[in-house]
Amino acid sequence: MLDIKDLHVAVGATEILKGLSLSLKPGEVHAIMGPNGSGKSTLSYTLAGRAGYDVTEGSILYNGEDLIAMPTEERAAKGIFLALQYPVEIPGVTTMMFLKTALNAQRRARGESELDALHVLKLVREKAKALNVSEEMLKRALNVGFSGGEKKRLEILQMAVFEPQLAILDETDSGLDIDALKIVAEGVNRLRSPDRAMLVITHYQRLLDYIVPDRVHVLAKGRIVREGGKELAHELEAKGYEGIAA
Amino acid sequence: MSVGPSPLDIFRAKGVPHRRMEDWKYSDLRSVVDAEAIERTQDADATIEVPLGIRRVDFENTDVPRWLTKRLPALKAIGAMDAAARTYDTAGVAFLVPAEMRVDDPLQLDILSSGHKQFALVLEKGASLTLVETHRVAGAGLRNVSLSLFLEEGVQLTHIREAKFSGDLVSVETISVIQEEGSRYIARFLTGGAKLSRTEVNITLAGEGAEADLSGVSVLGDKAHADITTRIDHAVPNTTSRQLFKKVAGGKSRAVYQGKIIVREGAVGSDSRQTAKALLLSDRAEADLKPELEILADDVKCAHGAAVGDLDAESLFYLRSRGIPESEARGLLIHAFLQEVVDGIEDEGLRGAAVEFIDSGLARAMESAS
DSSP states (O other), X not given: OEEEEEEEEEETTEEEEEEEEEXXXXXXXXXXXXXXXXXXXXXXXXXXXXXXXXXXXXXXXXXXXXXXXXXXXXXXXXXXXXXXXXXXXXXXXXXXXXXXXXXXHHHHHTTOXXXXXXXXXXHHHHHHHHTTOOHHHHHSEETTTOOHHHHHHHHHHHHHHHOOSEEEEESTTTTOOHHHHHHHHHHHHHXXXXXXXXXXXXXXXXXXXXXXXXXXXXXXXXXXXXXXXXXXXXXXXXXXXXXXXX | OOSSSOHHHHHHHHOSOOTTSGGGTTOOGGGTOOHHHXXXXXXXXXXXXXXXXXXXXXXXXXXXXXXXXXXXXXXXXXXXXXXXXHHHOTTOEEEEEOTTOBOOSOEEEEEOSSEEEEEEEEEOXXXXXXXXXXXXXXXXXXXXXXXXXXXOTTOEEEEEEEEOOEEEEEEEEEEEEEEOTTOEEEEEXXXXXXXXXXEEEEEEEXXXXXXXXXXXXXXXXXXXXXXXXXXXXXXXSSOEEEEEEEEEEOTTOEEEEEEEXXXXXTOTTOEEEEEEEEEEOSTTOEEEEEEEEEEOSSSOEEEEEEEEEOOOHHHHHHHHTTTOOHHHHHHHHHHHHHHHHHHTOOSHHHHHHXXXXXXXXXXXXXXXXX
């Protein structure tokens, strides 16, 4: 599904990713672990297509298509979803209105019929309940005044509503207490399916106790330096990045 | 219709405002119209709808009534263009809302053409009214309107002003408001701009407990220019003013806001808040925001803020990453930026009209932005 080869990415004049390769098949959940500054967020932004992240070398294929040239919104319509580490607050746009606009934009781009407000409301309510996202939150302006936990739950709710093929979770655990982490992890686990791949990016092993990955990659200084099964996360926790990446 | 120097004397003495005058720095009226053209300009055509119970007097047929002349001295510093409108419109109209009358239907002033126009509205004690003023698209020429509003004790006046983009027109309006004790003036301005557009609001909070609440959106594209200049005079203790103006400027348009707050000596307990924000959609658009405070009293609350910016790149990425195409995402963020002003319009019908105004203006502002 996702095939990254020798990826080099620069932000401004600084090269952040320096030859990263990674392959992800449908149904798989891979974790990317790494210390601050290793390039984790750069990878997630590059996959989502954020301006200012310039691919200088290498290739990214998504379902056989070249991702690098694809506009951000087209990637979303084709099933790529990035749960952000810091979801953006947008005053003046209610959460519900945002969900409807985004869902219908994706459907339109795929040549599917748009859903009316009532239909979207029903769909969102159904999924919101399990994630403990209240009716009141849906009426409020997008992420405005939401707690850290509420913002992350809303990211996972979006994932549940959009049903992406490839979900990238960028430090979804950051800023969450253990109860909030469990709700989020359960939400993610419910979305695991044979045709959906996930890339879970995290600094700490803690999240991976709840979202158990098939593979773990260790990222340091813009490259994957170690790969292994889920036990690698525990080894990292014990030895620290210094011990592993050396 | 006034005592002291006549409006004609005032206009002749002051001449056509120009950019070297501090108040007209961003709107060089003299570069687009001269004194001779102003004198030659005829009366403007207008359609007026007067709800039942409101008295109407046309100066063309009748002497200016006593209930208006006795109030005119309260309008102190009359500007040159205000004076010109009073001089050259011979078909001015005055309205009186009798004491304690609460009028449900709006008083509608629909200005159809270029030309001078003068209106005066007196609301007696305890009256309430909605005034809807619309400026239609007109061809080349000068539109110059004088609107004087007298709010007696306890009056509530809601004033909606809508001016669609009129690319060849030079449009000037002077709104003077005298507010007595406990009166509320609520103004909502929807401005599309013109070749040169200047809306000047001079408010005197002359009675304790008087409150002025002004907000507006300017949605500009092409070469539209729109200047909103306010001057609020907290003349007595315990008065309140609120201002919230938001501007979206695309193309080569220019948005101007000048807001002067004066707190007079002894006007303790004055409470004034003023916010002006502009969003630039193109490199060639310009916004000039100038808040100004002149505080001569202690124990007052004055807060003001002004900011000019672009659309937030992070927000734009967030929306696009959820599948919303760039142009739609931009539109959503611009609407979101203006929403605060729309939310401040209480009447549902008028709020709907504001949304429509914004939608039609934005299409142009965004088109000329790229």
